[in-house]
Amino acid sequence: xxxxxxxxxxxxxxxxxxxxxxxIETTGLxxxxxxxxxxxxxxxxxxKIVDTFSSLVKPQFEIDEFITELTGISNQxxxxxxxLIDVLPLFKDFISSSFLIGYxxxxxxxxxxxxxxxxxxxxxxxxxxxxxxxxxxxxxxxxHHRLDDLISYYSLDERRLHRALNDCEKTFSVFQSLKEEVxxxxxxxxxxxxxxxxxxxxxxxxxxxxxxxxxxxxxxxxNKICVFTGTxxxxxxxxxxxxxxxxxxxxxxxxxxxxxxxxxxxxxxxKNIKGGKSNKQKKAEQLILSGQDLIILPExxxxxxxxx
DNA sequence: TCTCCTCGAGATCT
DNA sequence: CTCGAGGAGA
Numbered sequence: 001x002x003x004x005x006x007x008x009x010x011x012x013x014x015x016x017x018x019x020x021x022x023x024i025e026t027t028g029l030x031x032x033x034x035x036x037x038x039x040x041x042x043x044x045x046x047x048k049i050v051d052t053f054s055s056l057v058k059p060q061f062e063i064d065e066f067i068t069e070l071t072g073i074s075n076q077x078x079x080x081x082x083x084l085i086d087v088l089p090l091f092k093d094f095i096s097s098s099f100l101i102g103y104x105x106x107x108x109x110x111x112x113x114x115x116x117x118x119x120x121x122x123x124x125x126x127x128x129x130x131x132x133x134x135x136x137x138x139x140x141x142x143x144h145h146r147l148d149d150l151i152s153y154y155s156l157d158e159r160r161l162h163r164a165l166n167d168c169e170k171t172f173s174v175f176q177s178l179k180e181e182v183x184x185x186x187x188x189x190x191x192x193x194x195x196x197x198x199x200x201x202x203x204x205x206x207x208x209x210x211x212x213x214x215x216x217x218x219x220x221x222x223n224k225i226c227v228f229t230g231t232x233x234x235x236x237x238x239x240x241x242x243x244x245x246x247x248x249x250x251x252x253x254x255x256x257x258x259x260x261x262x263x264x265x266x267x268x269x270x271k272n273i274k275g276g277k278s279n280k281q282k283k284a285e286q287l288i289l290s291g292q293d294l295i296i297l298p299e300x301x302x303x304x305x306x307x308x
Numbered sequence: 309t310c311t312c313c314t315c316g317a318g319a320t321c322t
Numbered sequence: 323c324t325c326g327a328g329g330a331g332a
């Protein structure tokens with residue numbers, strides 16, 4: 001109903017030595033309808049656990065079978081548990097202004113943020129690090145990146161309860177393993193962080209190599225410079241660029257005085273484009289009027305030309 | 309070259 | 323939520 005924008009801290013990619021590792025158990029996945037029933041955290045200094053925090057939290061409503069089965073927490077366990085209003089100040093002291101680290105940590109952060117706001121009118125704004133995000137970057141080929149998938153991938157202790165404090169410890173092990181993995185592949189964690197930026201088309205095109213040595217030098221695209229605009233229907237832009245490269249053409253990302261072909265993809269979806277034509281197309285039309293050897297090709301004609 | 313924007317697709321948390 | 327694709331603009 002009344003959705004609002006949470007003024008959270010920033011999401012960071014880093015491997016600090018001092019931080020708080022957090023995990024919560026809840027009655028479900030929705031911050032709107034579900035409640036926190038357990039909060040746990042580890043205080044890490046110099047990569048060592050120096051303190052722990054763990055508390056059940058009494059919810060307003062009874063919890064269902066599924067959650068009891070999942071976590072091992074029963075309604076009986078929660079009967080005499082402290083409520084959020086009692087637990088939150090202690091937790092706030094524990095985390096202070098540290099980095100918060102966790103697995104899919106936005107889940108925990110969002111629940112905690114709302115709890116702090118409602119109970120203490122406090123906007124939790126600690127910067128945070130999501131280990132799931134790091135895991136996807138470090139192990140991109142892994143089929144799934146659930147916490148348990150990483151536990152078994154690294155052959156870590158898997159047979160433990162699905163409770164907040166235990167999950168904190170599991171997550172801590174995974175984080176350390178990921179850090180070791182990064183250090184084995186990169187000179188430093190700083191180098192890993194730099195890899196982070198996604199490649200521009202200029203870089204992608206430059207790195208393409210023809211998959212053959214034999215070129216037909218009479219092909220219209222041989223040694224010609226090709227530029228794409230819009231989204232191709234039949235393949236990605238990178239795949240199309242590979243085809244061009246294979247027949248001796250050169251792909252660039254911008255229209256210049258050297259451009260020979262502009263290949264037109266679909267631009268319908270793009271709200272940015274005014275008048276049905278992208279800036280690349282308008283620029284190309286200008287250059288054609290001024291006499292440049294430049295041809296604008298719709299996608300289907302591009303494939304015909306490639307295959308000729 | 310760099311930054312910011314929008315859109316759609318695809319996971320993950322209890 | 324995060325990421326990648328793609329466009330616009332400086």
